[in-house]
Amino acid sequence: MDSPPETGTARRDSTAAILAAAETVFARGGFEGARMSEIAAEAGLPKANLHYYFGTKERLYRAVLERIVTAWLDAASDWIVPERPPAEALAGYVRAKLADAQARPGASRIFAAEVLRGAPLLMPFLQGELRRRVQAMSAVIEHWSAHGLMDTVHPAHVFFCIWAMTQTYADFGVQVQAVLGRDRLSAQDMADAAATVTALVLKGCGVRAAM
């Protein structure tokens, strides 16, 4: 994944506008569902401009994905450190993930759609960086378990479950709305969601209440 060479400010402005528009458009319909002309319209630029900066639709899509993944790695995962009591750490992690899902639902959906396709472009990331992060966080979980601060669990699966639950409120938001009979999720709904997910994780892992 390579970004175009750095130069003038016009380049930065245009690429930023294009990337933002692309994220919006790719968020509904994924790669195949998006139209270059639609992205161009969303960005308020002629279509040829997108090709000037990104060459092909796939390169633009890769750039959007890279941006999402980078933003993701920068956040959240440093809640899981051995010094912190697990109740605080896990609750914080869940809250951070849930907040992220709310703040950038489009990003979450693009990621989800890509994994659904079989993650042809994300494989290196999943098998590399993400795997290493999970291994590191798993070691912390095992440390807590060994010190009797929580039950013995399958750490990786706990993370899969946390991701699944938190992302469901972004990716499947419409389903949640429809089933609850809302036209949009209220703050109370999201508070209930946070309470439920946190409870399942903390009590589910037998985390001792902080003293």
Next chain:
Amino acid sequence: MDSPPETGTARRDSTAAILAAAETVFARGGFEGARMSEIAAEAGLPKANLHYYFGTKERLYRAVLERIVTAWLDAASDWIVPERPPAEALAGYVRAKLADAQARPGASRIFAAEVLRGAPLLMPFLQGELRRRVQAMSAVIEHWSAHGLMDTVHPAHVFFCIWAMTQTYADFGVQVQAVLGRDRLSAQDMADAAATVTALVLKGCGVRAAM
């Protein structure tokens, strides 16, 4: 959603073959990512044949969706009945959902992709039948809580979480594989997954162990 009129056996054979092929092809790439020619090749029939039976791509897609949704409603949800002890009921429900996700990952992915798109075709189902089912199951949960058999929870959110966790093993299977460093999920992996999800749900909801 209407199916073609019932007549000869050729019709039944062809439509069955087409529906099966369509489920396979729609499972990767969703509606937009699928090509009618690809479905035809998968079914071993000329493309014009698909149009003879289903008219348009969208009608074929609707037929596939309807089939998935129907199969879904027929299964699983009758675990959640007040007579059963919650430990057994919830564990059974989780196991059934997980087994379904394993048995027909394609169906799960198609549903997920559709909801990701904003569920334009599933809205009536989500707001109607599914909502009613969730309300009924929520009443059972509340009944159990009121009788001190489990904690007081937000029932609907518990179901969202269960769905999220169980479906993640179908929809995000490649992510799970990649992070675990497997080339496919072993029976042991799935057993660990089941144990983790079940533990989170049962302990997370404070379900009393059956006596």
Next chain:
DNA sequence: ACCGAATCTGACCAGTCGGTCAAGATTCTG
């Protein structure tokens, strides 16, 4: 002010896709 590089853009193109159609093959029915 000047010039080369960078940026922008409308017009255009070739390939692909969903869908059509008319003619032939097969099956059903009286």
Next chain:
DNA sequence: CAGAATCTTGACCGACTGGTCAGATTCGGT
């Protein structure tokens, strides 16, 4: 077995999409 109804199919088509390109415009340095 005749003829109607159903089914099958290759060839074809218009619309749309990603991508190209040459010329116009703007920008940055001197």
